[in-house]
Amino acid sequence: MSNDHDHHEQSIWEKYIFSVDHKVIGMQYLFTGMLMALIGGFFVYVFRMQLAFPGAEVLGWGIVNSAEYNALVTNHGSIMIFWVAMPVLIAAFGNFLIPLMIGCDDMVFPRLNRLSYQIFLISALVLIASFFVQGGGFGGAWTAYPPLSANANYNLTPWGSILWLVAVALEFVAFLMGGINFITTLMNSRAPGMKMYDIPIVVWMIVLASILFMASVGPLIAGAIMLLLDQTMSIGFFDPAKGGDPVLWQHLFWFFGHPEVYVVLLPAMGIVAEVMTTFSRKKLFAYKTVLNTAIATGILSFFVWAHHQFVSGIDPRMANIFTVTTVIISIPIAEMCFVYIATLYKGSIEFTTAMLFALAFLVEFLLGGVTGIFLGASGSDIYFHDTYFVLAHFHYTFVPIAIISVFAAIYYWYPKMFGRLMNETLGKIHFWGTVISFNIIFIPLFILGASGQHRRIYNYENFPQLATDGMQNLRVVATMGLIAMLVSQIPFLYNFVTSWKKGKIAGNNPWKANTLEWVATSPAPHGNFKELPTCYRGPYEYGKMEGRKDDYWPQNEES
Protein backbone atom coordinates (compact mmCIF):
# COMPACT_ATOMS: atom_id res chain seq x y z
CA MET A 1 0.00 0.00 0.00
CA SER A 2 1.39 3.38 -0.91
CA ASN A 3 0.75 6.55 0.97
CA ASP A 4 0.17 10.09 -0.09
CA HIS A 5 2.85 11.56 2.11
CA ASP A 6 5.95 11.71 -0.05
CA HIS A 7 5.23 14.64 -2.29
CA HIS A 8 6.44 18.24 -2.39
CA GLU A 9 9.39 19.76 -0.51
CA GLN A 10 8.21 21.19 2.77
CA SER A 11 9.35 24.48 4.23
CA ILE A 12 10.85 24.41 7.73
CA TRP A 13 7.66 26.13 8.85
CA GLU A 14 5.49 23.28 7.51
CA LYS A 15 7.90 20.62 8.65
CA TYR A 16 8.41 21.58 12.28
CA ILE A 17 5.84 24.15 13.36
CA PHE A 18 2.58 23.32 11.59
CA SER A 19 3.29 19.70 10.80
CA VAL A 20 0.54 17.12 10.99
CA ASP A 21 3.09 14.29 11.23
CA HIS A 22 2.44 12.38 14.46
CA LYS A 23 6.20 12.12 15.16
CA VAL A 24 6.76 15.86 14.88
CA ILE A 25 3.75 16.53 17.11
CA GLY A 26 5.07 13.98 19.60
CA MET A 27 8.40 15.78 19.57
CA GLN A 28 6.70 19.16 20.07
CA TYR A 29 4.98 17.74 23.14
CA LEU A 30 8.28 16.28 24.36
CA PHE A 31 10.22 19.53 24.01
CA THR A 32 7.44 21.63 25.54
CA GLY A 33 7.24 19.15 28.42
CA MET A 34 11.01 19.30 28.93
CA LEU A 35 10.96 23.11 28.97
CA MET A 36 8.13 23.07 31.50
CA ALA A 37 10.11 20.57 33.59
CA LEU A 38 12.96 23.10 33.74
CA ILE A 39 10.52 25.73 35.05
CA GLY A 40 9.02 23.26 37.56
CA GLY A 41 12.55 22.26 38.60
CA PHE A 42 13.58 25.87 39.11
CA PHE A 43 10.50 26.48 41.29
CA VAL A 44 11.35 23.55 43.54
CA TYR A 45 14.92 24.81 43.85
CA VAL A 46 13.68 28.18 45.08
CA PHE A 47 11.23 26.88 47.66
CA ARG A 48 13.53 24.15 48.93
CA MET A 49 16.20 26.81 49.50
CA GLN A 50 13.63 28.75 51.52
CA LEU A 51 12.86 25.63 53.58
CA ALA A 52 16.52 24.82 54.26
CA PHE A 53 17.71 28.40 54.79
CA PRO A 54 14.64 30.47 55.66
CA GLY A 55 14.89 34.07 54.61
CA ALA A 56 18.10 33.55 52.66
CA GLU A 57 18.79 35.15 49.30
CA VAL A 58 18.17 32.61 46.57
CA LEU A 59 20.26 33.01 43.42
CA GLY A 60 18.85 36.00 41.62
CA TRP A 61 15.42 35.52 43.11
CA GLY A 62 15.92 37.39 46.35
CA ILE A 63 13.95 36.51 49.44
CA VAL A 64 10.72 34.62 48.90
CA ASN A 65 7.70 35.88 50.80
CA SER A 66 4.93 33.56 51.94
CA ALA A 67 2.60 34.32 48.99
CA GLU A 68 5.42 33.65 46.53
CA TYR A 69 6.25 30.46 48.39
CA ASN A 70 2.66 29.26 48.00
CA ALA A 71 2.61 30.18 44.32
CA LEU A 72 5.87 28.30 43.74
CA VAL A 73 4.67 25.15 45.49
CA THR A 74 1.28 25.25 43.75
CA ASN A 75 2.72 25.74 40.31
CA HIS A 76 5.51 23.22 40.83
CA GLY A 77 2.81 20.59 41.40
CA SER A 78 0.55 21.80 38.60
CA ILE A 79 3.40 21.98 36.10
CA MET A 80 4.86 18.60 36.94
CA ILE A 81 1.49 16.82 36.67
CA PHE A 82 -0.33 18.70 33.92
CA TRP A 83 2.51 20.11 31.82
CA VAL A 84 5.22 17.47 32.26
CA ALA A 85 3.90 14.02 33.25
CA MET A 86 0.78 14.03 31.07
CA PRO A 87 2.16 15.68 27.92
CA VAL A 88 5.35 13.63 27.96
CA LEU A 89 4.02 10.20 28.98
CA ILE A 90 0.76 10.30 27.05
CA ALA A 91 0.96 12.93 24.36
CA ALA A 92 4.65 12.78 23.41
CA PHE A 93 5.14 9.03 23.53
CA GLY A 94 1.54 8.27 22.53
CA ASN A 95 1.91 10.38 19.43
CA PHE A 96 5.36 9.20 18.58
CA LEU A 97 4.82 5.51 19.27
CA ILE A 98 1.24 4.51 18.50
CA PRO A 99 1.29 4.73 14.68
CA LEU A 100 4.85 3.37 14.50
CA MET A 101 4.14 0.46 16.84
CA ILE A 102 0.87 -0.59 15.27
CA GLY A 103 2.32 -0.22 11.78
CA CYS A 104 0.37 2.63 10.18
CA ASP A 105 1.35 5.88 8.51
CA ASP A 106 -0.20 8.44 10.87
CA MET A 107 -2.98 9.17 13.32
CA VAL A 108 -6.55 8.90 12.04
CA PHE A 109 -7.15 12.64 12.56
CA PRO A 110 -3.81 14.38 11.89
CA ARG A 111 -5.24 17.90 11.90
CA LEU A 112 -7.08 17.33 15.16
CA ASN A 113 -3.75 16.12 16.45
CA ARG A 114 -2.05 19.35 15.42
CA LEU A 115 -4.85 21.40 17.00
CA SER A 116 -4.42 19.40 20.20
CA TYR A 117 -0.78 20.45 20.48
CA GLN A 118 -1.55 24.07 19.62
CA ILE A 119 -4.15 24.26 22.39
CA PHE A 120 -1.71 22.60 24.77
CA LEU A 121 0.92 25.20 23.88
CA ILE A 122 -1.57 28.01 24.53
CA SER A 123 -2.42 26.42 27.89
CA ALA A 124 1.28 26.46 28.85
CA LEU A 125 1.58 30.12 27.81
CA VAL A 126 -1.53 31.05 29.81
CA LEU A 127 -0.05 29.30 32.86
CA ILE A 128 3.24 31.16 32.47
CA ALA A 129 1.32 34.43 32.04
CA SER A 130 -0.43 33.74 35.35
CA PHE A 131 2.87 34.29 37.23
CA PHE A 132 3.12 37.86 36.01
CA VAL A 133 -0.33 39.28 36.67
CA GLN A 134 -1.38 41.54 39.51
CA GLY A 135 -1.30 39.55 42.75
CA GLY A 136 1.10 36.96 41.33
CA GLY A 137 0.64 33.30 40.49
CA PHE A 138 -2.01 31.08 42.00
CA GLY A 139 -1.11 29.87 45.51
CA GLY A 140 -4.02 27.62 46.47
CA ALA A 141 -2.14 24.32 45.99
CA TRP A 142 -2.49 22.12 42.89
CA THR A 143 -5.63 20.60 44.42
CA ALA A 144 -7.18 24.09 44.52
CA TYR A 145 -9.36 23.49 47.57
CA PRO A 146 -11.90 26.22 48.27
CA PRO A 147 -12.32 28.46 50.17
CA LEU A 148 -8.63 29.33 49.68
CA SER A 149 -8.84 28.94 45.89
CA ALA A 150 -12.20 30.65 45.54
CA ASN A 151 -11.23 34.00 46.98
CA ALA A 152 -7.49 34.29 47.26
CA ASN A 153 -7.61 37.99 47.76
CA TYR A 154 -10.75 39.92 48.51
CA ASN A 155 -9.39 43.25 47.31
CA LEU A 156 -8.19 42.20 43.89
CA THR A 157 -9.63 40.22 41.02
CA PRO A 158 -7.70 36.97 41.54
CA TRP A 159 -6.13 36.96 38.06
CA GLY A 160 -3.49 34.42 39.05
CA SER A 161 -6.04 31.81 40.03
CA ILE A 162 -8.39 32.59 37.12
CA LEU A 163 -5.59 32.16 34.59
CA TRP A 164 -4.43 29.01 36.36
CA LEU A 165 -7.93 27.51 36.01
CA VAL A 166 -8.20 28.57 32.37
CA ALA A 167 -4.80 27.02 31.66
CA VAL A 168 -5.80 23.72 33.26
CA ALA A 169 -9.10 23.71 31.34
CA LEU A 170 -7.33 24.33 28.01
CA GLU A 171 -4.87 21.57 28.80
CA PHE A 172 -7.78 19.19 29.36
CA VAL A 173 -9.29 20.15 25.99
CA ALA A 174 -5.97 19.31 24.32
CA PHE A 175 -5.85 15.89 25.99
CA LEU A 176 -9.45 15.08 25.13
CA MET A 177 -8.58 15.68 21.47
CA GLY A 178 -5.45 13.57 21.78
CA GLY A 179 -7.38 10.77 23.48
CA ILE A 180 -9.98 10.63 20.68
CA ASN A 181 -7.15 10.29 18.20
CA PHE A 182 -5.31 7.57 20.10
CA ILE A 183 -8.40 5.41 20.60
CA THR A 184 -9.67 5.67 17.02
CA THR A 185 -6.20 5.11 15.57
CA LEU A 186 -5.68 1.97 17.63
CA MET A 187 -9.12 0.67 16.66
CA ASN A 188 -8.88 1.42 12.93
CA SER A 189 -5.30 1.53 11.72
CA ARG A 190 -3.53 -1.55 13.05
CA ALA A 191 -1.31 -3.47 10.66
CA PRO A 192 -3.19 -6.30 8.98
CA GLY A 193 -3.01 -9.35 11.23
CA MET A 194 -2.50 -7.42 14.48
CA LYS A 195 -5.20 -8.69 16.81
CA MET A 196 -6.18 -7.20 20.17
CA TYR A 197 -3.67 -9.31 22.06
CA ASP A 198 -0.86 -8.55 19.60
CA ILE A 199 -0.85 -4.84 20.38
CA PRO A 200 2.37 -3.80 22.13
CA ILE A 201 1.69 -3.32 25.82
CA VAL A 202 2.83 0.32 25.90
CA VAL A 203 0.28 1.19 23.21
CA TRP A 204 -2.46 -0.48 25.22
CA MET A 205 -1.39 1.37 28.35
CA ILE A 206 -1.41 4.79 26.68
CA VAL A 207 -4.83 4.16 25.16
CA LEU A 208 -6.25 2.84 28.44
CA ALA A 209 -4.85 5.93 30.14
CA SER A 210 -6.61 8.13 27.60
CA ILE A 211 -9.91 6.34 28.22
CA LEU A 212 -9.43 6.73 31.99
CA PHE A 213 -8.69 10.42 31.57
CA MET A 214 -11.72 11.00 29.37
CA ALA A 215 -13.99 9.14 31.80
CA SER A 216 -12.76 10.93 34.93
CA VAL A 217 -12.26 14.51 33.80
CA GLY A 218 -15.94 15.46 33.29
CA PRO A 219 -16.81 16.10 36.95
CA LEU A 220 -13.65 18.15 37.38
CA ILE A 221 -14.44 20.33 34.38
CA ALA A 222 -17.89 20.95 35.90
CA GLY A 223 -16.19 21.74 39.21
CA ALA A 224 -13.70 24.06 37.52
CA ILE A 225 -16.52 26.06 35.94
CA MET A 226 -18.22 26.31 39.34
CA LEU A 227 -14.95 27.44 40.93
CA LEU A 228 -14.45 30.01 38.20
CA LEU A 229 -17.94 31.37 38.89
CA ASP A 230 -17.12 31.49 42.61
CA GLN A 231 -13.91 33.39 41.90
CA THR A 232 -15.33 35.91 39.47
CA MET A 233 -18.95 36.34 40.57
CA SER A 234 -18.96 35.05 44.16
CA ILE A 235 -21.76 32.59 43.38
CA GLY A 236 -20.80 30.47 46.39
CA PHE A 237 -21.03 26.88 45.15
CA PHE A 238 -18.27 26.05 47.61
CA ASP A 239 -18.98 28.73 50.21
CA PRO A 240 -20.89 27.53 53.33
CA ALA A 241 -21.92 31.11 54.11
CA LYS A 242 -23.94 31.07 50.89
CA GLY A 243 -25.25 27.55 51.30
CA GLY A 244 -22.42 25.94 49.33
CA ASP A 245 -20.11 23.14 50.39
CA PRO A 246 -16.29 23.21 50.12
CA VAL A 247 -16.12 19.41 50.49
CA LEU A 248 -18.06 19.08 47.22
CA TRP A 249 -14.99 20.40 45.42
CA GLN A 250 -12.84 17.76 47.09
CA HIS A 251 -15.12 15.04 45.75
CA LEU A 252 -15.12 16.48 42.23
CA PHE A 253 -11.37 16.98 42.32
CA TRP A 254 -10.39 13.57 43.65
CA PHE A 255 -12.89 11.70 41.51
CA PHE A 256 -10.58 12.88 38.76
CA GLY A 257 -7.42 13.11 40.86
CA HIS A 258 -7.06 9.49 41.80
CA PRO A 259 -7.69 7.99 38.33
CA GLU A 260 -5.19 10.63 37.21
CA VAL A 261 -2.52 8.70 39.11
CA TYR A 262 -3.23 5.72 36.84
CA VAL A 263 -3.49 7.97 33.79
CA VAL A 264 0.22 8.60 34.16
CA LEU A 265 1.17 5.31 35.83
CA LEU A 266 -0.13 3.02 33.08
CA PRO A 267 1.96 4.54 30.25
CA ALA A 268 5.00 4.39 32.54
CA MET A 269 4.34 0.70 33.25
CA GLY A 270 4.02 0.16 29.49
CA ILE A 271 7.33 1.87 28.75
CA VAL A 272 9.08 -0.17 31.42
CA ALA A 273 7.61 -3.40 29.99
CA GLU A 274 8.95 -2.63 26.49
CA VAL A 275 12.40 -1.74 27.78
CA MET A 276 12.61 -4.73 30.12
CA THR A 277 11.53 -7.33 27.57
CA THR A 278 14.04 -6.04 25.03
CA PHE A 279 16.98 -5.92 27.42
CA SER A 280 16.28 -9.24 29.09
CA ARG A 281 15.66 -10.88 25.69
CA LYS A 282 12.43 -12.35 26.96
CA LYS A 283 8.78 -12.02 26.22
CA LEU A 284 6.65 -10.21 28.77
CA PHE A 285 5.67 -12.77 31.36
CA ALA A 286 1.85 -13.07 31.29
CA TYR A 287 1.01 -10.30 28.79
CA LYS A 288 -2.72 -10.94 29.03
CA THR A 289 -2.64 -10.79 32.81
CA VAL A 290 -0.86 -7.44 32.70
CA LEU A 291 -3.42 -6.11 30.25
CA ASN A 292 -6.41 -7.38 32.23
CA THR A 293 -4.86 -6.09 35.42
CA ALA A 294 -4.42 -2.67 33.89
CA ILE A 295 -8.08 -2.58 32.87
CA ALA A 296 -9.18 -3.75 36.32
CA THR A 297 -6.97 -1.18 38.02
CA GLY A 298 -8.44 1.52 35.83
CA ILE A 299 -11.99 0.58 36.82
CA LEU A 300 -11.08 0.20 40.49
CA SER A 301 -9.40 3.61 40.48
CA PHE A 302 -12.86 5.21 40.29
CA PHE A 303 -13.73 3.84 43.73
CA VAL A 304 -10.91 5.03 45.94
CA TRP A 305 -11.01 8.83 45.70
CA ALA A 306 -12.25 9.62 49.21
CA HIS A 307 -9.03 8.26 50.75
CA HIS A 308 -7.86 11.85 50.24
CA GLN A 309 -10.65 13.06 52.51
CA PHE A 310 -10.33 11.00 55.69
CA VAL A 311 -9.90 14.19 57.72
CA SER A 312 -12.39 16.29 55.76
CA GLY A 313 -15.28 15.25 57.95
CA ILE A 314 -16.62 12.37 55.87
CA ASP A 315 -18.63 9.66 57.60
CA PRO A 316 -16.25 7.19 59.29
CA ARG A 317 -18.22 4.29 57.81
CA MET A 318 -17.48 5.69 54.36
CA ALA A 319 -13.84 5.99 55.38
CA ASN A 320 -13.84 2.27 56.12
CA ILE A 321 -15.16 1.44 52.66
CA PHE A 322 -12.59 3.63 50.95
CA THR A 323 -9.86 2.08 53.09
CA VAL A 324 -10.87 -1.34 51.79
CA THR A 325 -10.99 -0.30 48.12
CA THR A 326 -7.64 1.44 48.47
CA VAL A 327 -5.98 -1.59 49.96
CA ILE A 328 -7.53 -3.73 47.21
CA ILE A 329 -6.08 -1.52 44.46
CA SER A 330 -2.58 -2.18 45.72
CA ILE A 331 -3.00 -5.86 44.77
CA PRO A 332 -3.09 -5.53 40.96
CA ILE A 333 -0.18 -3.10 41.02
CA ALA A 334 1.86 -5.47 43.17
CA GLU A 335 0.95 -8.24 40.77
CA MET A 336 2.21 -6.19 37.82
CA CYS A 337 5.51 -5.65 39.63
CA PHE A 338 5.80 -9.41 40.19
CA VAL A 339 5.10 -10.05 36.50
CA TYR A 340 7.92 -7.68 35.59
CA ILE A 341 10.29 -9.40 37.98
CA ALA A 342 9.26 -12.77 36.50
CA THR A 343 10.06 -11.36 33.05
CA LEU A 344 13.64 -10.78 34.20
CA TYR A 345 13.96 -14.33 35.54
CA LYS A 346 16.51 -16.29 33.50
CA GLY A 347 16.75 -13.51 30.95
CA SER A 348 20.08 -12.45 29.45
CA ILE A 349 19.97 -9.02 30.94
CA GLU A 350 21.83 -6.14 29.36
CA PHE A 351 22.35 -3.15 31.63
CA THR A 352 21.94 -0.31 29.16
CA THR A 353 21.02 3.09 30.55
CA ALA A 354 17.41 2.56 29.45
CA MET A 355 17.31 -0.78 31.29
CA LEU A 356 18.83 0.73 34.45
CA PHE A 357 16.12 3.38 34.49
CA ALA A 358 13.45 0.71 33.93
CA LEU A 359 14.77 -1.36 36.84
CA ALA A 360 15.04 1.71 39.06
CA PHE A 361 11.43 2.47 38.22
CA LEU A 362 10.35 -0.84 39.76
CA VAL A 363 12.41 -0.39 42.94
CA GLU A 364 11.47 3.21 43.61
CA PHE A 365 7.84 2.79 42.64
CA LEU A 366 7.55 -0.16 44.99
CA LEU A 367 8.69 2.10 47.86
CA GLY A 368 6.04 4.61 46.82
CA GLY A 369 3.37 1.94 46.72
CA VAL A 370 4.23 0.39 50.06
CA THR A 371 4.29 3.73 51.88
CA GLY A 372 0.90 4.50 50.35
CA ILE A 373 -0.74 1.74 52.35
CA PHE A 374 -0.25 3.73 55.58
CA LEU A 375 -2.05 6.64 53.97
CA GLY A 376 -4.81 4.57 52.41
CA ALA A 377 -5.77 3.18 55.81
CA SER A 378 -8.00 5.78 57.46
CA GLY A 379 -6.64 5.11 60.97
CA SER A 380 -2.99 5.81 60.26
CA ASP A 381 -3.84 8.54 57.74
CA ILE A 382 -5.30 10.68 60.53
CA TYR A 383 -1.79 10.94 61.92
CA PHE A 384 0.07 11.16 58.62
CA HIS A 385 -2.36 13.46 56.84
CA ASP A 386 -0.73 16.62 55.47
CA THR A 387 2.69 15.72 56.80
CA TYR A 388 5.87 15.33 54.79
CA PHE A 389 5.19 11.59 54.82
CA VAL A 390 2.44 12.18 52.24
CA LEU A 391 4.75 14.34 50.20
CA ALA A 392 7.54 11.75 50.26
CA HIS A 393 5.07 8.98 49.42
CA PHE A 394 3.66 10.57 46.31
CA HIS A 395 7.06 11.68 45.08
CA TYR A 396 8.15 8.04 45.34
CA THR A 397 5.29 7.28 42.94
CA PHE A 398 5.42 10.34 40.69
CA VAL A 399 9.18 10.67 40.25
CA PRO A 400 9.49 7.08 39.00
CA ILE A 401 6.48 7.72 36.74
CA ALA A 402 7.22 11.15 35.35
CA ILE A 403 11.03 11.22 35.53
CA ILE A 404 12.56 7.75 35.76
CA SER A 405 10.32 5.95 33.26
CA VAL A 406 10.51 8.93 30.92
CA PHE A 407 14.30 8.72 30.94
CA ALA A 408 14.06 4.98 30.20
CA ALA A 409 11.85 5.85 27.23
CA ILE A 410 14.10 8.64 25.98
CA TYR A 411 17.27 6.51 26.06
CA TYR A 412 15.37 3.63 24.46
CA TRP A 413 13.56 5.44 21.62
CA TYR A 414 16.07 8.26 21.03
CA PRO A 415 17.64 6.27 18.15
CA LYS A 416 14.21 6.00 16.51
CA MET A 417 13.58 9.71 17.08
CA PHE A 418 16.89 11.07 15.82
CA GLY A 419 18.65 8.17 14.09
CA ARG A 420 21.55 8.21 16.54
CA LEU A 421 22.36 6.60 19.87
CA MET A 422 22.89 8.56 23.07
CA ASN A 423 26.22 8.19 24.85
CA GLU A 424 26.04 5.35 27.36
CA THR A 425 28.79 6.60 29.72
CA LEU A 426 27.10 9.97 30.14
CA GLY A 427 23.83 8.07 30.44
CA LYS A 428 25.12 6.04 33.36
CA ILE A 429 26.51 9.11 35.14
CA HIS A 430 23.09 10.67 34.65
CA PHE A 431 21.34 7.54 35.92
CA TRP A 432 23.30 7.14 39.17
CA GLY A 433 23.29 10.89 39.84
CA THR A 434 19.53 11.08 39.42
CA VAL A 435 18.53 7.98 41.35
CA ILE A 436 20.88 8.38 44.30
CA SER A 437 20.08 12.07 44.78
CA PHE A 438 16.36 11.35 44.46
CA ASN A 439 16.58 9.12 47.53
CA ILE A 440 18.67 11.70 49.38
CA ILE A 441 15.81 14.18 48.92
CA PHE A 442 12.93 12.00 49.99
CA ILE A 443 14.18 9.60 52.66
CA PRO A 444 14.69 12.58 55.03
CA LEU A 445 11.18 13.74 54.18
CA PHE A 446 9.76 10.36 55.26
CA ILE A 447 11.49 10.82 58.61
CA LEU A 448 10.22 14.41 58.90
CA GLY A 449 6.69 13.28 58.10
CA ALA A 450 6.74 10.35 60.50
CA SER A 451 7.85 12.86 63.17
CA GLY A 452 4.70 14.85 62.48
CA GLN A 453 6.20 17.72 60.50
CA HIS A 454 3.50 19.39 58.44
CA ARG A 455 3.73 20.37 54.81
CA ARG A 456 2.72 23.77 53.41
CA ILE A 457 4.68 25.65 56.06
CA TYR A 458 6.68 28.50 54.64
CA ASN A 459 9.01 29.10 57.54
CA TYR A 460 9.42 26.60 60.36
CA GLU A 461 11.07 29.24 62.53
CA ASN A 462 7.57 30.62 63.05
CA PHE A 463 6.68 27.33 64.75
CA PRO A 464 9.27 26.77 67.50
CA GLN A 465 7.74 23.41 68.39
CA LEU A 466 8.46 22.19 64.83
CA ALA A 467 11.84 23.81 64.38
CA THR A 468 13.96 21.49 66.49
CA ASP A 469 17.57 21.19 65.35
CA GLY A 470 17.47 17.65 64.04
CA MET A 471 14.48 18.38 61.90
CA GLN A 472 16.08 21.43 60.32
CA ASN A 473 19.19 19.38 59.45
CA LEU A 474 17.01 16.92 57.57
CA ARG A 475 15.50 19.77 55.57
CA VAL A 476 19.01 20.90 54.64
CA VAL A 477 19.93 17.34 53.56
CA ALA A 478 16.82 17.15 51.35
CA THR A 479 17.68 20.47 49.72
CA MET A 480 21.25 19.30 49.07
CA GLY A 481 19.80 16.16 47.48
CA LEU A 482 17.66 18.33 45.25
CA ILE A 483 20.62 20.40 44.11
CA ALA A 484 22.52 17.17 43.33
CA MET A 485 19.54 15.91 41.35
CA LEU A 486 19.29 19.12 39.34
CA VAL A 487 23.04 19.11 38.63
CA SER A 488 22.75 15.46 37.51
CA GLN A 489 20.51 16.58 34.66
CA ILE A 490 23.37 18.52 33.04
CA PRO A 491 25.04 15.38 31.56
CA PHE A 492 21.63 14.33 30.27
CA LEU A 493 20.88 17.63 28.54
CA TYR A 494 24.41 17.71 27.09
CA ASN A 495 24.03 14.10 25.91
CA PHE A 496 20.56 14.74 24.48
CA VAL A 497 21.70 17.73 22.44
CA THR A 498 25.13 16.56 21.27
CA SER A 499 24.05 13.01 20.33
CA TRP A 500 21.67 14.62 17.90
CA LYS A 501 24.59 15.41 15.58
CA LYS A 502 27.47 13.39 17.03
CA GLY A 503 25.92 10.20 18.40
CA LYS A 504 26.69 6.81 16.88
CA ILE A 505 24.47 6.08 13.84
CA ALA A 506 21.76 3.78 15.11
CA GLY A 507 20.41 1.91 12.12
CA ASN A 508 16.84 0.65 12.07
CA ASN A 509 16.98 -1.66 15.07
CA PRO A 510 19.93 -1.01 17.39
CA TRP A 511 18.44 -2.94 20.34
CA LYS A 512 17.26 -5.87 18.21
CA ALA A 513 13.76 -5.43 19.54
CA ASN A 514 10.73 -7.00 17.92
CA THR A 515 8.04 -4.36 17.85
CA LEU A 516 7.10 -2.72 14.57
CA GLU A 517 8.57 0.74 15.15
CA TRP A 518 12.02 -0.83 14.67
CA VAL A 519 11.09 -1.86 11.13
CA ALA A 520 10.92 1.78 10.05
CA THR A 521 14.09 3.68 9.24
CA SER A 522 15.62 5.78 12.01
CA PRO A 523 14.43 8.50 12.00
CA ALA A 524 11.27 7.45 10.22
CA PRO A 525 10.14 9.69 7.32
CA HIS A 526 6.73 11.34 7.11
CA GLY A 527 4.43 8.38 6.46
CA ASN A 528 6.67 6.07 8.54
CA PHE A 529 7.04 2.95 6.39
CA LYS A 530 8.03 2.56 2.75
CA GLU A 531 5.61 -0.30 2.70
CA LEU A 532 3.10 -0.68 5.49
CA PRO A 533 4.00 -3.74 7.56
CA THR A 534 1.81 -6.72 8.26
CA CYS A 535 1.78 -8.70 11.44
CA TYR A 536 0.81 -12.30 10.81
CA ARG A 537 1.84 -15.19 12.94
CA GLY A 538 3.72 -17.99 11.23
CA PRO A 539 7.02 -17.16 9.54
CA TYR A 540 7.45 -14.03 11.62
CA GLU A 541 8.77 -11.56 9.16
CA TYR A 542 9.25 -8.83 11.74
CA GLY A 543 9.13 -10.97 14.81
CA LYS A 544 12.62 -12.34 15.16
CA MET A 545 14.44 -11.02 18.14
CA GLU A 546 18.05 -11.88 17.66
CA GLY A 547 19.74 -13.64 20.56
CA ARG A 548 16.46 -14.10 22.27
CA LYS A 549 15.96 -17.28 24.23
CA ASP A 550 12.37 -17.74 23.25
CA ASP A 551 12.07 -16.33 19.78
CA TYR A 552 8.50 -15.45 19.16
CA TRP A 553 6.07 -13.01 17.72
CA PRO A 554 3.97 -11.40 18.81
CA GLN A 555 5.20 -10.12 22.10
CA ASN A 556 2.39 -11.69 24.08
CA GLU A 557 2.18 -15.24 22.88
CA GLU A 558 1.57 -17.40 25.93
CA SER A 559 3.53 -20.57 26.10
Ligand SMILES: [Cu+2]
Ligand atom coordinates in the same frame (compact mmCIF):
# COMPACT_ATOMS: atom_id res chain seq x y z
CU1 LIG B 1 -5.64 8.75 45.63
